[in-house]
Amino acid sequence: EPEVTQTPSHQVTQMGQEVILRCVPISNHLYFYWYRQILGQKVEFLVSFYNNEISEKSEIFDDQFSVERPDGSNFTLKIRSTKLEDSAMYFCASSELLAGGGDTQYFGPGTRLTVL
């Protein structure tokens, strides 16, 4: 069964450093998403991406965040200058069609980001 993959599984970084989280969505999917989950809290939407541009973003997704699809398979989330409060699990997801069409978003296993 095809699945979303993410690397690394755990990233430890110093405050102020840049990090890039990587995702490989399911191959025939067209819509890509990033979510985060701070420990003990709910899953929160960050950004959605389609046709090489951002479709929607949340208030959390400020200028410190950016997304990119550098090639035909990878989808990345960059945090330019990490803060302590960026420590969380970051989930990538993909869907074949729009969620509004009732389509399913499939989630990757997540990258645990720890900012020291």
Next chain:
Amino acid sequence: RKEVEQDPGPFNVPEGATVAFNCTYSNSASQSFFWYRQDCRKEPKLLMSVYSSGNEDGRFTAQLNRASQYISLLIRDSKLSDSATYLCVVNPSSYKLIFGSGTRLLVRP
């Protein structure tokens, strides 16, 4: 009012029990509804989509009441492996999902 509201639980039930979870959502324009399951420190996994007509998948039954903005999940004949956090998820726009905080289920032998 929270966008998606759930009772956090935990619900502690014996094997074989029937358990029901409820969820309310605030955005009446929401288009799609789902129940996801999340195991500890793992990714959310789709359990089932929820339709106005109600739908069933084995031991799981989901119902949607658009007028009351209310979603439910019924689990019959609980198994130990059903122990997890159940996430009510709403799609208020085409491009994102909004998650509830989850309801924790513990099934004991």
